[in-house]
Amino acid sequence: MIKGIHKDFGEGEVLKSVDLSVEKGDVIAILGPSGSGKTTLLRCMNFLETADGGTMCFDGEEFTFGHIKKKDIARLRKKTAFVFQNYNLFLNKTALQNVTEGLTVARKMPKAKAVAIGHKMLDKVGLSDRYDYYPHQLSGGQQQRVAIARAIATEPEIIYFDEPTSALDPELTGEVLEVMRQLAGDGMTMLVVTHELGFAKTVSNKVIFMEGGVVVEEGNAKDIFECPKQERTREFLRLA
Amino acid sequence: MWILQFAKEYDRIEHQYVKWGGCSLIHFYPENRNRKVTEMSERTLHILTDSFWKILLPGLKVTLPLTAIAFAMALVIAIFVALIQFANVKVLKQIARVYIWVIRGTPLIVQLYLVFYGISGLGYLINPFVCAAFVLAINEGAYCAETMRAALEAVPVGQLEAGYCAGMKYHQIIRRIVLPQAMRTAFPPLSNSLLSMMKDTSLVASITVAEMFMAAQRIVARTYEPLLVYTEVALMYLVFSTVLTGLQHLGEKRLNRYRGTKKAVSR
Numbered sequence: 203m204i205k206g207i208h209k210d211f212g213e214g215e216v217l218k219s220v221d222l223s224v225e226k227g228d229v230i231a232i233l234g235p236s237g238s239g240k241t242t243l244l245r246c247m248n249f250l251e252t253a254d255g256g257t258m259c260f261d262g263e264e265f266t267f268g269h270i271k272k273k274d275i276a277r278l279r280k281k282t283a284f285v286f287q288n289y290n291l292f293l294n295k296t297a298l299q300n301v302t303e304g305l306t307v308a309r310k311m312p313k314a315k316a317v318a319i320g321h322k323m324l325d326k327v328g329l330s331d332r333y334d335y336y337p338h339q340l341s342g343g344q345q346q347r348v349a350i351a352r353a354i355a356t357e358p359e360i361i362y363f364d365e366p367t368s369a370l371d372p373e374l375t376g377e378v379l380e381v382m383r384q385l386a387g388d389g390m391t392m393l394v395v396t397h398e399l400g401f402a403k404t405v406s407n408k409v410i411f412m413e414g415g416v417v418v419e420e421g422n423a424k425d426i427f428e429c430p431k432q433e434r435t436r437e438f439l440r441l442a
Numbered sequence: 443m444w445i446l447q448f449a450k451e452y453d454r455i456e457h458q459y460v461k462w463g464g465c466s467l468i469h470f471y472p473e474n475r476n477r478k479v480t481e482m483s484e485r486t487l488h489i490l491t492d493s494f495w496k497i498l499l500p501g502l503k504v505t506l507p508l509t510a511i512a513f514a515m516a517l518v519i520a521i522f523v524a525l526i527q528f529a530n531v532k533v534l535k536q537i538a539r540v541y542i543w544v545i546r547g548t549p550l551i552v553q554l555y556l557v558f559y560g561i562s563g564l565g566y567l568i569n570p571f572v573c574a575a576f577v578l579a580i581n582e583g584a585y586c587a588e589t590m591r592a593a594l595e596a597v598p599v600g601q602l603e604a605g606y607c608a609g610m611k612y613h614q615i616i617r618r619i620v621l622p623q624a625m626r627t628a629f630p631p632l633s634n635s636l637l638s639m640m641k642d643t644s645l646v647a648s649i650t651v652a653e654m655f656m657a658a659q660r661i662v663a664r665t666y667e668p669l670l671v672y673t674e675v676a677l678m679y680l681v682f683s684t685v686l687t688g689l690q691h692l693g694e695k696r697l698n699r700y701r702g703t704k705k706a707v708s709r
Contacts (some may be wrong), residue, residue, distance in 0.1 A: 250603050276611065284607035290600035294622045294700045304608030307618060336700040356609065 216242050217253070218415040224360065224393060229386045231402035231423070232395045234412035235438065240395040241287075243412070244362050247393075248284050249275045261359065280308065283353035287365040289345040291337040297324060297348045298333040301355045309356065323351035327381045343374030350381055354390070361385070363394040379405075399439070403427050411435045489670060493661045497675055501654035501682065508571065508653065509640045512578035516639070517632070519583030524590035525616065538587070545584035551645050553577050558649040574646035582639045586632060593628035594620060626697045633690040637683050644679075654678060 216239045224230060232240045246253040246267065253267035260278060291300050298320045305316035324333060327347040337345055346366055353361050366382070367375040379401050386392060386405050396402060402409055403423055410420040411432070419432045430436045523541065526534045545553070558573045597620050605615030647656035658675035662668045 248607060250606070276609070279607060280609040282607070284604075286600060286604065288600060290598070290604035292601065292604065292619050294619065294626075296700075303618070304610065307614050308609035308611075338701060352608065 216415050217246065219256070220412075220415070220417055222410070222417075224391060226359075226391055227389050228408055229390075229392045229406045230394065230408045230410060231406035232393065232410045232412060233397075233399070233402060233438070234418075238412045239415040240412050241364055244284075244364050244393065244395050248279060248282055248362055250284075280356070281359045283356060283358040283361045285346070285349050285353050285361060285363045285366050287368050289337070289342070289349045289369075291345055291348055291352075293337050296334045296336055297329060297340065297351075300337075300348055301352045304352065304356050319355055320351075323355045324348070326354070326384075327351045328377070341374060342370050343377045346370065346374075346378045347381055350378070350385070354385065360391040360393060363392060363396070365395050365397065367396070367398055399427075411438065413438075486667075486670060489661075489665050489667055490674065493658075493665075493671055493674060496661060497654055497657045497671075497678060500652055500657040501678055504571070504651065504653040505640070505643050506682070508575055508578070508643050508646070508651070509636070512575045512643075513582060513636050513639055515575065515579035516582035516586050516635075519579060520586030520590045521621070523583065523587035524594055527587075527591050528594045529612075529616075542584045542587060545581055550577075550581050550642060551648065553581055554645060554649050570646070570649050570651045574643070574649060574651050578639060578642065578646070582635055586628075586635050589628050589631045589635065590624065593624035593631075596627050597623045626701060629694060629697060630690070633686070633693075637686055640682060640686060641679060 220239070220243055222243070232243070234240050242251055245251040247258070249270070256267045258265045258267065261281065265274060265278070291297075292303060295303060298317065301320040301323050302313070302316040305311040305319060306313055311319075321330075321333065324330060327350055329344060329347055329351070332340060332344060332348075335344075337348070340348065350361075350366075363382070367378050370378060375398070379398060382392070382394070382401070383405050394401070394406065406423050408420065409423045409426040411418045411426065411430075411434075413434060419426065419430060419435045421431075426435065427439065430439060523538045526538045554574065554577050557577050558568065558570060561568050561573070601619050601623065602615055605619050610618075643653055644655035647653060647659065654675060658671050662671045665671065
């Protein structure tokens with residue numbers, strides 16, 4: 203749960219006191235036009251950007267943005283995972299090594315055990331024949347699925363998705379969304395910044411619509427898509 | 443024509459010179475030509491075979507080890523100095539910039555003289571080889587540090603972010619993710635540096651290190667055949683750098699395994 207997070211990039215506030223609460227098992231879609239602060243919100247939550255203020259309560263622990271210790275950041279990050287728009291797979295590692303790296307290096311897991319998990323996770327995202335491929339040998343969709351395997355391998359409490367399909371063509375988008383749908387079905391907590399309204403509509407249980415650094419409207423997916431209360435939301439959904 | 447006059451005069455002097463037992467361009471004279479040519483080629487062959495090992499051995503025993511040792515140290519310095527700047531370590535970063543500024547701003551030969559004769563002048567005996575290795579390393583380290591810094595900065599920032607999100611610590615990400623990728627980018631320019639440093643070892647002849655070029659100089663001093671012997675030593679440097687270039691290609695091939703061969707196709 204987040205309270206009053208705000209972020210100032212110098213040229214106007216990007217996030218103006220955004221509140222957000224996530225329960226275990228939630229699949230929350232964050233929608234909104236470009237520049238509305240959705241990605242920044244996500245990045246602040248994982249400390250990739252430094253928020254200027256606000257508090258976050260995670261697993262019963264409370265943290266103040268801007269005053270959080272490095273050690274706490276490291277500890278929090280181990281409970282979360284992040285899937286990037288441009289995948290950001292480790293370019294010098296194979297698909298399997300990408301998945302095991304966080305286990306063996308960050309969590310000191312024995313190699314054999316990590317490899318077993320790595321195989322299992324790659325199988326899960328349908329890449330059982332691509333263990334030893336380097337990122338440049340994989341398609342965008344496959345890379346993103348490796349990234350998802352990397353994310354779930356650490357059994358995080360929540361996975362942040364930052365426009366996971368924006369760099370993909372429709373066909374590849376489909377295979378990535380299918381994997382995400384599967385994850386949601388498994389009960390994974392997910393916070394997804396996306397432009398895929400279809401995904402938001404059918405998979406997420408909660409939708410947040412942002413613009414200009416504020417939450418314009420939030421509610422369960424069905425309500426937002428069928429009878430949005432705010433004029434701006436209605437307009438956005440009509441255009442999309 | 444005045445030029446012909448000069449030529450005639452030259453011939454006269456030359457002839458005189460030969461009569462007195464000198465050796466010169468005299469094989470232009472028909473009566474001397476055959477004798478001179480066989481004598482010349484015999485002498486040439488003798489000098490070449492005689493000097494071959496005398497030049498090559500110091501090359502293998504001094505030039506190459508000096509290159510390897512100095513470059514290995516240079517790499518360590520370069521990575522260290524580049525990482526200090528990349529990680530933005532406060533005071534050390536300023537020191538690193540000053541180091542690069544001073545070293546890149548002064549000639550290598552001056553640095554060699556300054557350290558070797560400077561320290562000797564203070565009354566301390568230092569081993570010229572050790573001195574040469576350190577000066578070369580410190581010199582090349584400054585250049586390689588800039589190469590490494592550029593290569594580190596060329597690694598996409600997303601690689602670091604992904605590392606953080608995987609729960610890795612900064613030093614783990616640098617060592618396992620960023621540095622290997624930077625090394626691949628830096629490999630060709632570093633090979634360049636290695637090559638030019640191998641050739642720069644010829645400068646350490648002037649601080650009494652008996653390497654390949656000094657061996658050649660000594661032979662020239664004895665035989666008065668600069669063209670021949672310096673050509674010979676040049677060819678040996680060429681052979682050495684050809685081998686190093688070959689190694690570079692092998693290394694690149696190996697490092698390319700995680701990087702598609704990017705070739706621009708001209709249309």
